[in-house]
Amino acid sequence: DQQVKQNSPSLSVQEGRISILNCDYTNSMFDYFLWYKKYPAEGPTFLISISSIKDKNEDGRFTVFLNKSAKHLSLHIVPSQPGDSAVYFCAASATSGNTPLVFGKGTRLSVIA
Amino acid sequence: KAGVTQTPRYLIKTRGQQVTLSCSPISGHRSVSWYQQTPGQGLQFLFEYFSETQRNKGNFPGRFSGRQFSNSRSEMNVSTLELGDSALYLCASSSGGGYYEQYFGPGTRLTVT
Numbered sequence: 001d002q003q004v005k006q007n008s009p010s011l012s013v014q015e016g017r018i019s020i021l022n023c024d025y026t027n028s029m030f031d032y033f034l035w036y037k038k039y040p041a042e043g044p045t046f047l048i049s050i051s052s053i054k055d056k057n058e059d060g061r062f063t064v065f066l067n068k069s070a071k072h073l074s075l076h077i078v079p080s081q082p083g084d085s086a087v088y089f090c091a092a093s094a095t096s097g098n099t100p101l102v103f104g105k106g107t108r109l110s111v112i113a
Numbered sequence: 114k115a116g117v118t119q120t121p122r123y124l125i126k127t128r129g130q131q132v133t134l135s136c137s138p139i140s141g142h143r144s145v146s147w148y149q150q151t152p153g154q155g156l157q158f159l160f161e162y163f164s165e166t167q168r169n170k171g172n173f174p175g176r177f178s179g180r181q182f183s184n185s186r187s188e189m190n191v192s193t194l195e196l197g198d199s200a201l202y203l204c205a206s207s208s209g210g211g212y213y214e215q216y217f218g219p220g221t222r223l224t225v226t
Binding site for chain 1: 117153156203216218
């Protein structure tokens, strides 16, 4: 039973355009959400996070939007660059119980020059 | 500050053998978590150690075990290897303030033949 779902295994975007990566969750106890980026032969690196008390968090070219009623979050990358090509993982946590992060299966983003 | 290191980086084992993987966390970090990453399942939580005690455990069989030493270094052991254990095993460390402060190592790629 997948609690965090990334329904698009892959996404291709042209350089300079917007990349939108989506993530859905089912557990209403989740109150903290993170996005990680992973290059081949490297471990995931933290990208951006959002608490459930917010609906948007921005860091440079990266913005995460949270829609609690829909149990949906999205990561926007604007403008997309070839170096953004990687696998992106969405993760969620129920911070009150100090429960481990639950990850989605990832979306492979390819930014085409 | 040095990052999370994992050894070995690559390993080939035969079905039925056992294997031990090692993780050295960031200096000062007391929490070490282990994850299994496979193409079909994404990142799945194995277990977490904090101050030499297992604090959380994922849904994996008893063949998967771990431990943490007084210097916070951690080892993960898999006994009676199966073909399905072939995966990237990732270690992540944190200061203990929550799973959302994790830093990942590069992983150990285990291939079981």
